[in-house]
Amino acid sequence: MNKTLYVIDGYGIIYQSYFAFINRPLLNPMGQNSQAVFGFFRTLFEFVRTKKPEHCIVVLDSKTPTFRHLEYPEYKAHREETPQDLYDQIDVIESILEKLGVAMLRVNGFEADDLAATLAVACPKAGFRCTILSRDKDILQLVNENVSVLRGKNQELSGEEWSRENVHESIGIWPEQMVDYLALTGDQSDNIPGVMGVGPKTAVKLLSEYKTLEGIYEKIESVKGAVHDKLLAGKENAFLSRRLATLDNAVPCSCEPSSFQLKLDTKSALPMFVQQGMKSIVQSLGGYTPASGTQATKEKDSKGKADTDDATVETVSSGGTVSTPGGSALTSTRPGTFESILSEEKLHKIIKEATAAGIFAFDTETDSLDSMQAELVGMSIALEPGKAWYIPIQSSGTNCLPLDVILAGIRPLLENPKLLLVGQNIKYDYKVLHHAGLTIKTRLFDTMVAAWLLDTDAQSTFNLDDLAEKYLSHKTIHYEDVVEKGSLWNLSHVDLQQAADYAAEDAD
Structure with a gap:
């Protein structure tokens, strides 16, 4: 399979971008928060530059409750309401994506991960590999010989594509065991309960020995000590948690990979970036910049440094002092101090x-x-x-x-x-x-x-x-x-x- 469909978890990048700048909000010329918009498109364009995708789609979460909320009302109920200034930016991001000509997919009643799962099933049938760009743990259940997951740090989408072996090396389980792993440990971010008192190490040990959730409960009497009692007490929650963690790979939608060809129309989107005051993005796309004296956002990276800041500091690992371009000496902590x-x-x-x-x-x-x-x-x-x-x-x-x-x-x-x-x-x-x-x-x-x-x-x-x-x-x-x-x-x-x-x- 020479062709690859890249599936991007849209809300994942949107939220990561917003919170990456939470200590130093970015405002557009209208005085509105724009950090999610800036972070999302900076990430998207860097991804396009490095990966040069020919087929790409952004999957988005439902605007209505999903089937998981209907089965378990407490699902994600612990999360605070989305900040209004973040919510306002989602429509802006979708409008710019539309102008750019980037395919988007949303199906009410289903999460973006369910759409990714559906596309992951459709790709091999159409002669495509599928690479999913997401940091969600539950997405790892989809990894197989035709599906990989690209997990970047913070807003970045660069790095190694995770295979089955990567998943096993990192977590200690195989991708097909991920739903059983989450059934045992739960998922705090989604308020999936799991089995109370069973953590990651215990879950990996159980799945290494018994392979599946059913295998554990079929031989429950061979599990000793407090873990035995916790598993019995939490059996109902375990199977509920697995249902909540299992992605739906048959969402009713149009999911022909060849139809998601990526041909960026940057010319049509440029005025929207200018309106948002995103000078560095406009320049990177080859467009004009606002005239001198007009208001424009001074974008900063996740470390808070201006894009035009050329200052550098030498990295040391042995402790002592380092020098900055200005000539001042900086102390540094020696290894083993704490x-x-x-x-x-x-x-x-x-x-x-x-x-x-x-x-x-x-x-x-x-x-x-x-x-x-x-x-x-x-x-x-x-x-x-x-x-x-x-x-x-x-x-x-x-x-x-x-x-x-x-x-x-x-x-x-x-x-x-x-x-x-x-x-x-x-x-x-x-x-x-x-x-x-x-x-x-x-x-x-x-x-x-x-x-x-x-x-x-x-x-x-x-x-x-x-x-x-x-x-x-x-x-x-x-x-x-x-x-x-x-x-x-x-x-x-x-x-x-x-x-x-x-x-x-x-x-x-």
């Missing part, structure tokens, strides 16, 4: 010290920029300069403390109104912890808000990396220094000490 907490005794000791101090810095590590979908990977606490700890929740090859033990241990600290918590973009941490069942009740000092109050210049950036360089002359460990760019991995997949150095440094 410690991980893997015992209840140590956890309680640090919580006691933080409580006695009255003030502490705190940060969370997750697997997503979207606070509504993010799952906790770890937490960090710092009490004084150079003294910080990382509490891993998920870490490959490490016996982490159970999440319920960690939450129980840290709850008295985060719910103590007499204490002062220092953090960066605390709203994000608040939402993530709230979804995990813990509400921050301390007094708060947000360094991002404080930085903005000190410097409200429209061209300033307020991400932690830039603030550390500006105010502390410190070169931080960047996420890409620890987790390979474009991979499916997150902080839970890397060496624990590397994760601790990165995460605890943020708190420090």
Whole structure:
């Protein structure tokens, strides 16, 4: 099969783009939020440039409740309502896609993933391979010899196409086991319950031995200990969760791959990008730019740096100092500086010290920029300069403390109104912890808000990396220094000490 249909999860990129710029919103000349529009099309055009697709379609979620909502009203019910300024941008994105001539598909009652599944079935019959661009875990159930998944980091869509072997190497199961895996673990982002008390490691172990959900329950008596009891108590939820996680590959729609040929009509779309004030996109498409003195958006990348900023900083991994183009020296954290907490005794000791101090810095590590979908990977606490700890929740090859033990241990600290918590973009941490069942009740000092109050210049950036360089002359460990760019991995997949150095440094 020489032809490939690329299927793009539209809302996935839209949401990722919006939340990637949440700390520094982008506004168009009309004063309206435009970060989802900018991020989506920057991602789309970079994808077209690198992959040069001949056939492509953007699949979109239903505007009405789906069959999953009808079976399980709690499905995705925990999510906050879509921000109005994000919702307003969806129509703009669809209008520009129409002008560009990019095929779109939406079927009310079904999710974008169901449409991707239907197209994945249709492609081989038409002599096409299918590559799906999505970061959703459940989409991995579709991977086979004719279907791959391209999973980029944040808004990016570059990187390796995931095969069956990639899925197994990363998660420990085969694609056809993914629905059974989600039946056991649940999916916090979709509010799929799973079996209470069964986590990823246990699910992988069970599926390695029994292969399927039916296989587990057929031989339930051979499962020992607490897991046996949890499986029995959660049997109904397990099969419900599998139904919710299983993608419908027979959605009634027109899905002939050859009809989705991509021929970008950039000329027709240019005026809309000009209207949005997206100067860099207009230039990249070979169009004119607004005249000097007209209002235009100053687009920034996910790190908050202007597109025209040529400043560079040398990356170091051995600690010490580095030089910037301006000649100033920056300090950097040496590897092995910070410690991980893997015992209840140590956890309680640090919580006691933080409580006695009255003030502490705190940060969370997750697997997503979207606070509504993010799952906790770890937490960090710092009490004084150079003294910080990382509490891993998920870490490959490490016996982490159970999440319920960690939450129980840290709850008295985060719910103590007499204490002062220092953090960066605390709203994000608040939402993530709230979804995990813990509400921050301390007094708060947000360094991002404080930085903005000190410097409200429209061209300033307020991400932690830039603030550390500006105010502390410190070169931080960047996420890409620890987790390979474009991979499916997150902080839970890397060496624990590397994760601790990165995460605890943020708190420090």
